Amino acid sequence: MAAGGRADAQYVNAKTSVWWDIENCSEPTGCDPHAIAQNISSALARMNYCGPVSISAYGDTHGINSAAQQALSSTGVSLNHVPAGVKDASDKKILVDMLFWAVDNPAPANYLLISGDRDFSNALHQLRMRRYNILLAQPKTASAPLVAAAKSVWFWTSLLAGGRPLVEGELQQPGSKMKEPVDSCSEKPHVANQNSPSTARGNRRGEMAGGGGADAQYVNAKTSVWWDIENCAVPKGCDPHAIAQNISSALAAMKYCGPVSISAYGDTQGINSAAQQALSSTGVSLNHVPAGSFSKMAGGGGADTQYVNAKTSVWWDIENCAVPSDCDPHAIAQNISSALARMNYCGPVSISAYGDTNGINSAAQQALSSTGVTLNHVPPGIKDASDKKILVDMLFWAVDNPALPQITC
Structure with missing residues (x-):
């Protein structure tokens, strides 16, 4: 070092x-x-x-x-x-x-x-x-x-x-007493500060300064990574702890040096719990999507002027507030948006649900996902894992969306 x-x-x-x-x-x-x-x-x-x-x-x-x-x-x-x-x-x-x-x-x-x-x-x-x-x-x-x-x-x-x-x-x-993560889908050990040009965080930004790769206007811009895990699954033998680091290193090697976010989408039930925990702990957002698409909502009536057209992020703890047995899951997103609109919160709405999605039946999952609710699967077995995941994502949302947006829990 x-x-x-x-x-x-x-x-x-x-x-x-x-x-x-x-x-x-x-x-x-x-x-x-x-x-x-x-x-x-x-x-x-x-x-x-x-x-x-x-x-x-x-x-x-x-x-x-x-x-x-x-x-x-x-x-x-x-x-x-x-x-x-x-x-x-x-x-x-x-x-x-x-x-x-x-x-x-x-x-x-x-x-x-x-x-x-x-x-x-x-x-x-x-x-x-x-x-x-x-x-x-x-x-x-x-x-x-x-x-x-x-x-x-x-x-x-x-x-x-x-x-x-x-x-x-x-x-x-x-x-x-530390087991090292793996630097790629090979068995090469990864250390975060090693001197390898392609992986060393300590070297990469200096090496990027000269030129090549990204155009100047994109060098420090945000990069959002959208991973379809059904079409591009985690390969056998690949250490899931290293995936986020290696994606960031590959981008940095091409001079994309701005903030990176990684979101994975698909049926998370097809990923074993150890791999889920490894991905989640290294910054990959696991979005459980049985099927569906996203939508944005708007409406009218009540909020202070400065908040009328601001973004609203909805953070749903499904372990503490489960879908009631007599509730139509197709109507949840619409009803949340309607309730906000009645109070004149008319800006874009995003709804993210967190918890062990294995506890939601497949029909309800499909209904939620198809109506714009992002299902973030949090593997069971770690105390308060959902709470901490919500907390981290909420606060990073605040980093990326300066006031005056509003947060709904």
């Missing part, structure tokens, strides 16, 4: 926001809390990240003694107390604040996450595809998709000491 780990030119003077999950990466015994902020800043500066740094810590601060709290607070660390007792409360709070930071701080900018929790992997991959530079400090173990999103990776203890990030070989050491 010696060369590839240093900041690319566009990120050298950019802001760096540090997000510290103190439940997964606590302050080690014997560590001087007065030195933590300075050492993190020093570690970043050694890798040529020279812009302003902000550090926010999240968790139950009652577990930190008062002297340490005062030391952290007095050296610029923002302590965000998240009461104990609510499952994944810290993760959700970090996700919300991270993504609102993106709303207020357009790319290029740097994120340094201090955690090993896979719950953050989807958000980090989507941020990376939107041209944010991702850095990671991990405990002894970390989720492979989380590591794959990062340009540079530190061990938490090394970052605390102001040290350098891991080099490629160290990421493969048994002590890191």
